[in-house]
Amino acid sequence: MNSHIAFESKKSRALALMKKKGMWPSLYAPPCHVFLWELGISVAPPPFSPFWTNFACITGVNTTFWGIVMWFVFWKGNQEDLLSATWTILTVGVLCGLFMSALESWRGKANNLPPWSEV
Helix, strand or coil: CHHHHHHHHHHHHHHHHHHHCCCCHHHHCCHHHHHHHHCCCCCCCHHHCCHHHHHHHHHHHHHHHHHHHHHHHHHHHHCCCHHHHHHHHHHHHHHHHHHHHHHHHHHHHHCCCCCHHHC
C-alpha cells in the first residue's frame, strides 16, 4: 500500500514537472499508460521510463486494442484469414512500439527531464 502511495506521489510530481515544461498532456500521459495506471500498474510516465519499459507498455496495449478494432471493423467482413491478420497486427504493433519508445526517450532528453529516481 505504501509503495502505491509513494508511486502516486512521484507520478504527480513528474506530471506537474512535464506540465510546467509545456508538454502536452496527451504526450506525457498517453492513453495506454493511463489505462495501465487505472489497472493499478505502477509504470512511470513515458518520458521517464526506460526504452524497453515503454516498448512493452505501448506495444502490449496498442497492439491489443488496434488488433481488435481492425479485426471487427475491417478484416472480419472481408474474410481475412486469421494468420495473415495476426501477422499484420504483430508487425504493426512492434513497429509502432519501437517508434513510440524511441520518441519517448528523445522527448525526455529534449525536455531535460531528470531520471525517474530523482523525481
